[in-house]
Amino acid sequence: MNSNRLRSLPHLLLALFLTFAGAQRVSAQDATANADVKKEGVTPGATAGATPATAAAPAAGGADAAAIAAGDALFKGNCAQCHAVNEQVVGPALAGITKRRPISWLIPWIKNSSKMVASGDEYAVNIYNKFNKQQMPSFALSDKEITSIIAYVTSQEGAPGVAANAGPTAGNAAATDGKADAAGGAEAGAGKYVDILLIVLVVVLIVLVVTLVIIGNLMKDVLRGRKDLDGRDVEILEQRFDWGKLYRSPVMRGIVGTVFALVLLYEGVQSVMAVGLTQGYQPTQPIAFSHKLHAGEHQINCAYCHTSVYKSKSANIPSANICMNCHSQIKTESPEIKKIYRAIERKQPIQWVRIHNLPDFAYFNHSQHTQVGGLQCQTCHGPIQNMEVVYQYSALTMGWCINCHREMPLNTKDNKYYDNLVKLHNTKNAGAPFTVSSNGGTECSKCHY
Ligand code: HEC
Numbered sequence: 001m002n003s004n005r006l007r008s009l010p011h012l013l014l015a016l017f018l019t020f021a022g023a024q025r026v027s028a029q030d031a032t033a034n035a036d037v038k039k040e041g042v043t044p045g046a047t048a049g050a051t052p053a054t055a056a057a058p059a060a061g062g063a064d065a066a067a068i069a070a071g072d073a074l075f076k077g078n079c080a081q082c083h084a085v086n087e088q089v090v091g092p093a094l095a096g097i098t099k100r101r102p103i104s105w106l107i108p109w110i111k112n113s114s115k116m117v118a119s120g121d122e123y124a125v126n127i128y129n130k131f132n133k134q135q136m137p138s139f140a141l142s143d144k145e146i147t148s149i150i151a152y153v154t155s156q157e158g159a160p161g162v163a164a165n166a167g168p169t170a171g172n173a174a175a176t177d178g179k180a181d182a183a184g185g186a187e188a189g190a191g192k193y194v195d196i197l198l199i200v201l202v203v204v205l206i207v208l209v210v211t212l213v214i215i216g217n218l219m220k221d222v223l224r225g226r227k228d229l230d231g232r233d234v235e236i237l238e239q240r241f242d243w244g245k246l247y248r249s250p251v252m253r254g255i256v257g258t259v260f261a262l263v264l265l266y267e268g269v270q271s272v273m274a275v276g277l278t279q280g281y282q283p284t285q286p287i288a289f290s291h292k293l294h295a296g297e298h299q300i301n302c303a304y305c306h307t308s309v310y311k312s313k314s315a316n317i318p319s320a321n322i323c324m325n326c327h328s329q330i331k332t333e334s335p336e337i338k339k340i341y342r343a344i345e346r347k348q349p350i351q352w353v354r355i356h357n358l359p360d361f362a363y364f365n366h367s368q369h370t371q372v373g374g375l376q377c378q379t380c381h382g383p384i385q386n387m388e389v390v391y392q393y394s395a396l397t398m399g400w401c402i403n404c405h406r407e408m409p410l411n412t413k414d415n416k417y418y419d420n421l422v423k424l425h426n427t428k429n430a431g432a433p434f435t436v437s438s439n440g441g442t443e444c445s446k447c448h449y
């Protein structure tokens, strides 16, 4: 029997254990790093996903899986901010779209829906009116790209929890706060899968270690029964693994110390980064007011309650008087509604708990983004119309603001203020999109007093 092999057994076990412990740490780190990347990529701009997707499209060939993958990227980059497959977001749920409409209708609709509406197409006019005359933007996509989006949509129909709601970030928000309804289903599912995989891996490794130890002991027993071993072999055979020596070894201490320091450093950096981050914050409100009921089912316009959102810096939380426009008649016996009456009798405002709150040194203006920029509320606040209780959907970090400003083209249409600036921009850097940042939207003083 080769004595070398015997000697290396404890080393082998140790190496195996260290490798595994290391691998697990790294994979946990990876997962967080990925989450961070996604957090930064909050910008849902039409431009965001379009570039890699277009590159992927030609590669799609005829293969279905490739077309679906390309469609997935295109959908997330262009459509997911307003559409989910199995759920209504800003626009209708797209499940069953191929049964409702032929592809020959879908292609021109997605390329330019307002042209279809203007042409008087009956279905187009109906759905446009049904969605409060909200215009779906035009898309410079090829027929093939549109077909791949449709293929992706069809592949996702009825998939539980795979509502690709409001973009890749929805899953992330949900994963962090664990509250968002169906939105995070896909992401959470993937997380669970990784967990199960890790558990299986741990079990397999434990079984492996135990088996190796048993084999090792068996081999020793067999060898002990033999008489023809020389002194050196016997010495090795009787050798016990010296834990004390391992403990005293400077190399081992160095490794353990370094790993420990790295873990501490990593955790420290993570918790410092999270200071002031309140993504997912969902306090209980004094009255069980539901956006899902009011803004979703009853389709009350956001600005009916948040009256100044298109006109001023602040969006405004409605006073009890606005509730009374309806609740002087509706559900007057409900205990929740009686809380509104009590507030009015006492002449005290309802004590809503504030959810979104930037620090005082940062300046954010709603009208600049909604009225001038033409952004949808959902781009920043997520699928509010599906929320029973509102939570903070976006990170609201500086990186979140800046990322969008770098990528989002300015809404210069019908805005004379921009005419000269656009001309100037186009003569200086022809071809480059005129983004918020090219207009100075990333200068410190724009956001900091
Ligand atoms: C800014 C929001 C927005 C974006 C982005 C958007 N849509 Fe829409 N979409 C709508 C709205 C709103 C409607 C309802 C019709 C209307 O009001 O014009 C709609 C309607 C549709 C319909 C008809 C649905 C039906 O049930 O008949 C299809 C199909 C569609 N969109 C596909 C897409 C695709 C594909 C993309 C991405 C390339 C996309 N949309 C991007 C808002 C959007």
Ligand code: HEC
Residues within 6 Å of the ligand: 285, 289, 291, 294, 295, 300, 301, 302, 303, 304, 305, 306, 317, 318, 352, 353, 354, 355, 356, 357, 377, 378, 381, 384, 385, 389, 390
């Ligand atoms: C019927 C009135 C009403 C309508 C319609 C309404 N809201 Fe609200 N909204 C409220 C009230 C009241 C609160 C404060 C209580 C709460 O957070 O649920 C609120 C809170 C919010 C908040 C969180 C504010 C904070 O504290 O940071 C956001 C964001 C919001 N609404 C967005 C919207 C959007 C987007 C729409 C349209 C899709 C909308 N709301 C429609 C009444 C309304």
Ligand code: HEC
Residues within 6 Å of the ligand: 287, 288, 289, 290, 293, 294, 298, 300, 305, 318, 319, 320, 322, 323, 324, 325, 326, 327, 330, 331, 334, 335, 336, 337, 340
């Ligand atoms: C434009 C009309 C309208 C306004 C404004 C309005 N609501 Fe409502 N509200 C409704 C309707 C419709 C219902 C559903 C009634 C039903 O289920 O029969 C409802 C239901 C409710 C309920 C659930 C009551 C229950 O017991 O089922 C609460 C709570 C509520 N509203 C609170 C508010 C508050 C707080 C405000 C002001 C911020 C407000 N509403 C403003 C129309 C309105």
Ligand code: HEC
Residues within 6 Å of the ligand: 302, 303, 306, 309, 310, 313, 314, 315, 316, 317, 356, 357, 358, 359, 364, 366, 369, 370, 375, 376, 377, 378, 379, 380, 381, 396
């Ligand atoms: C570009 C991103 C963005 C868009 C688009 C946006 N919001 Fe906001 N919203 C914010 C931020 C950031 C805050 C926190 C502001 C603060 O603390 O000063 C906020 C806060 C709010 C609040 C709390 C009250 C306040 O003004 O601080 C309400 C209500 C609200 N938004 C409603 C809306 C509605 C309704 C729309 C659509 C008409 C909308 N928002 C569109 C980013 C956005």
Ligand code: HEC
Residues within 6 Å of the ligand: 043, 044, 358, 362, 363, 364, 365, 368, 369, 372, 373, 375, 379, 380, 396, 397, 400, 401, 402, 404, 405, 408, 409, 410, 411, 412, 436, 439, 440, 441, 446, 447
């Ligand atoms: C989803 C994209 C998006 C996000 C997120 C966003 N912005 Fe903006 N922002 C815009 C757009 C688009 C404009 C340009 C509007 C216009 O003038 O046409 C703009 C303009 C501005 C301006 C005016 C810039 C100028 O050149 O005059 C300020 C200030 C600003 N944003 C602050 C913020 C802050 C602070 C945040 C984060 C809390 C934020 N924005 C998050 C899209 C975004």
Ligand code: HEC
Residues within 6 Å of the ligand: 276, 277, 358, 359, 362, 396, 397, 398, 401, 402, 405, 441, 442, 443, 444, 445, 446, 447, 448
């Ligand atoms: C588009 C808007 C915007 C621009 C441009 C911007 N900031 Fe900020 N900044 C913010 C917001 C919003 C916060 C608050 C973030 C938070 O609470 O986590 C912030 C936070 C900060 C902080 C506090 C540290 C932190 O992360 O909380 C510092 C320091 C800062 N900004 C410096 C700068 C400097 C320097 C520049 C110019 C290079 C700049 N900012 C440009 C929006 C902006």
